[in-house]
Amino acid sequence: MKRDNRNEGFLNFAFICFLIFILIFSFYNIYVVAPKNSEKETFEENIETEDVEKGDVETTVTNTTPTEKVQEILISSCIVKHESSEDRDYNMSLACSKIDGLVLQPNQEFNWFEIVGEASKENGYKKAPVIINKKSAMGYGGGICQVATAVYNLIYQVDIVPTELHHHSLQSSYAAKGMDATVAWSNKEKNRKNFVFINTKDYPIKIKIHEENGNVVAELYQISE
Numbered sequence: 001m002k003r004d005n006r007n008e009g010f011l012n013f014a015f016i017c018f019l020i021f022i023l024i025f026s027f028y029n030i031y032v033v034a035p036k037n038s039e040k041e042t043f044e045e046n047i048e049t050e051d052v053e054k055g056d057v058e059t060t061v062t063n064t065t066p067t068e069k070v071q072e073i074l075i076s077s078c079i080v081k082h083e084s085s086e087d088r089d090y091n092m093s094l095a096c097s098k099i100d101g102l103v104l105q106p107n108q109e110f111n112w113f114e115i116v117g118e119a120s121k122e123n124g125y126k127k128a129p130v131i132i133n134k135k136s137a138m139g140y141g142g143g144i145c146q147v148a149t150a151v152y153n154l155i156y157q158v159d160i161v162p163t164e165l166h167h168h169s170l171q172s173s174y175a176a177k178g179m180d181a182t183v184a185w186s187n188k189e190k191n192r193k194n195f196v197f198i199n200t201k202d203y204p205i206k207i208k209i210h211e212e213n214g215n216v217v218a219e220l221y222q223i224s225e
Helices: 005-033 037-063 086-099 144-156
Strands: 071-080 102-104 109-111 127-132 135-140 196-198 205-212 215-224
Touching (some): 071 144, 086 205
């Protein structure tokens, strides 16, 4: 009986194709689909590097926060007492609000008219008793000299000498002789009575001041870090 060479040749060809398919499939799984160890390690290293970089950003932000707290050390204080009126109390409170919390760096100047301004109706002040030409009269801003006197007494206690200081033409009832400070606005600069001093300390100073029941309560602090 003769063998069918055509069928045998077809079977051999099919078997060879099957073997080639198996080889190709195995090669694809091993070298194409599965990442090489070096590639896998590189991928993992990239993830760790990204985490480290993100951590550096957070550390930088954290480091911008001061680690030491600013300290305020009380170095002088005073209370300037005087019988007052509602409008006078209002004027003192308004003037105090311009100064309260003010920080002066070393060699920085305190200038009353630059900080508090003119005691005028336009600036919100009311009429109250003032001293004009050695006489008592009504004028806008009555009472603000009590605030200026309080600030003067604060710096006097720590040996800061004003570069400009004026006293009332009449003896003040709320301060000892020579311990009062008056301020008076004039359109002519040469006629103004200003109150000016420079922080001659080697550290910043801070003024806390407020009106309380007709009294001016003031404190001076040294700021240190």
